[in-house]
Amino acid sequence: MKITLKILRFNPETDQKPWWGEYQVEMEPDDRLLDAIHQVKWYQDGTLTVRRSCAHGICGSDAMVINGRNGLACKTIIKDVGNKVTLEPLRGFRVIKDLVVDMEPFMEKYRSVMPYLINDEDPGTRERLQSQEDRAIFDDSTKCILCGCCTASCPSFWANPNYLGPAALVQAHRFIFDSRDRATEERLAAVGGSDGAWRCRTIFNCVEACPREINITKAIGEIKKALLYNGG
Amino acid sequence: MLAEEYKRPEPLLPKKNWERWFSVTKKGVGAWAFALHRLTGILLVLYLFLHFYVLRTLTQGAAAYDNMVQFMESPILILLEVGLVAVIIYHGLNGLRLMLMALNIGVRQHKIMFWTVIVLTVFVSLIAAILMFH
Numbered sequence: 435m436k437i438t439l440k441i442l443r444f445n446p447e448t449d450q451k452p453w454w455g456e457y458q459v460e461m462e463p464d465d466r467l468l469d470a471i472h473q474v475k476w477y478q479d480g481t482l483t484v485r486r487s488c489a490h491g492i493c494g495s496d497a498m499v500i501n502g503r504n505g506l507a508c509k510t511i512i513k514d515v516g517n518k519v520t521l522e523p524l525r526g527f528r529v530i531k532d533l534v535v536d537m538e539p540f541m542e543k544y545r546s547v548m549p550y551l552i553n554d555e556d557p558g559t560r561e562r563l564q565s566q567e568d569r570a571i572f573d574d575s576t577k578c579i580l581c582g583c584c585t586a587s588c589p590s591f592w593a594n595p596n597y598l599g600p601a602a603l604v605q606a607h608r609f610i611f612d613s614r615d616r617a618t619e620e621r622l623a624a625v626g627g628s629d630g631a632w633r634c635r636t637i638f639n640c641v642e643a644c645p646r647e648i649n650i651t652k653a654i655g656e657i658k659k660a661l662l663y664n665g666g
Numbered sequence: 667m668l669a670e671e672y673k674r675p676e677p678l679l680p681k682k683n684w685e686r687w688f689s690v691t692k693k694g695v696g697a698w699a700f701a702l703h704r705l706t707g708i709l710l711v712l713y714l715f716l717h718f719y720v721l722r723t724l725t726q727g728a729a730a731y732d733n734m735v736q737f738m739e740s741p742i743l744i745l746l747e748v749g750l751v752a753v754i755i756y757h758g759l760n761g762l763r764l765m766l767m768a769l770n771i772g773v774r775q776h777k778i779m780f781w782t783v784i785v786l787t788v789f790v791s792l793i794a795a796i797l798m799f800h
Contacts, residue, residue, distance in 0.1 A: 589697075589700070635700060635764075636696065636700075636764060636767045636768070636773075636776070637696045637697050637699075637700040638694055638695070638696025638697065638776060639694065639696065639697055641694070641696070642694040642696075642697075649773070649774065651696075651767070651773055651776070652770070652773045652774060655767060655768075655769075655770035655773045656770055658768060658769075658770060659769065659770040662769075
């Protein structure tokens with residue numbers, strides 16, 4: 435099937451403002467959108483810039499706005515998006531070139547919630563054991579691949595770029611509710627500020643956008659509840 | 667770090683601030699609920715001042731107030747009042763929905779809760795319309 439890709443292009447070296455490039459490619463209905471972008475880049479216009487790494491929905495580097503909805507190009511099947519596809523870079527981040535945005539502010543917020551296990555207790559010669567029930571509590575938030583689809587779809591984040599955003603809160607949730615972790619207080623303090631969890635207005639755009647189908651608003655709700663009961 | 671000499675554009679966003687809040691294209695139920703909530707909230711604040719303005723006639727004696735009440739009985743104003751009922755009911759009920767979600771209750775059921783709010787709003791507004799026009 436013949437599909438038309440309409441891509442928002444921008445090269446900061448030569449362009450004053452973004453412009454729409456249109457490309458026609460011949461694809462199979464079962465191909466992925468990323469294959470279509472490759473067709474354009476490899477055979478039609480080599481200057482098109484896109485970021486991807488694993489191309490199998492795990493590395494989270496090819497998040498973009500597909501027909502007005504955030505998603506991963508590598509997980510989107512051509513037949514699901516029709517034969518006219520509009521591609522834009524993620525909203526709310528600075529565009530480096532074409533579909534590539536500057537994720538550094540996003541990663542800074544990710545680091546600010548201390549996304550690693552903090553536990554000074556000596557586990558002895560064994561692993562730190564955890565029951566299946568305790569593991570299940572934060573199972574949903576372990577699925578996050580940091581693609582940024584959620585944060586870039588969040589009106590609270592658009593309105594206030596200092597807001598931690600759904601992704602960082604999901605990462606905080608992953609450790610706050612881990613029974614092996616000992617830094618719950620510090621982490622709740624990190625997400626309890628005026629730019630933290632309470633900026634979530636339960637708009638659910640993040641849940642619609644998440645390619646890993648994480649119930650992000652639920653995770654943020656659990657953080658809010660923990661903040662309430664911990665005097666945050 | 668990336669070469670800083672490149673002049674980077676501003677983040678790509680809907681241009682006007684209100685568009686960021688109200689743009690609902692390709693968004694889910696939650697975005698609609700949020701946009702409606704904010705819109706009804708603004709309308710209610712504006713209505714509050716209108717309400718004070720109408721009550722002002724109370725200070726101008728019985729005749730002025732009766733005059734105002736008579737003016738309020740025109741069908742167009744009754745229709746606007748039905749709209750007011752809808753706005754109040756939606757904002758109030760959706761406010762309850764938001765409070766529940768802030769307490770992490772029924773987050774998974776948020777869509778059902780939104781449609782319940784809509785159905786109740788329409789239902790109550792219809793009853794209000796029937797009562798007011800009789």
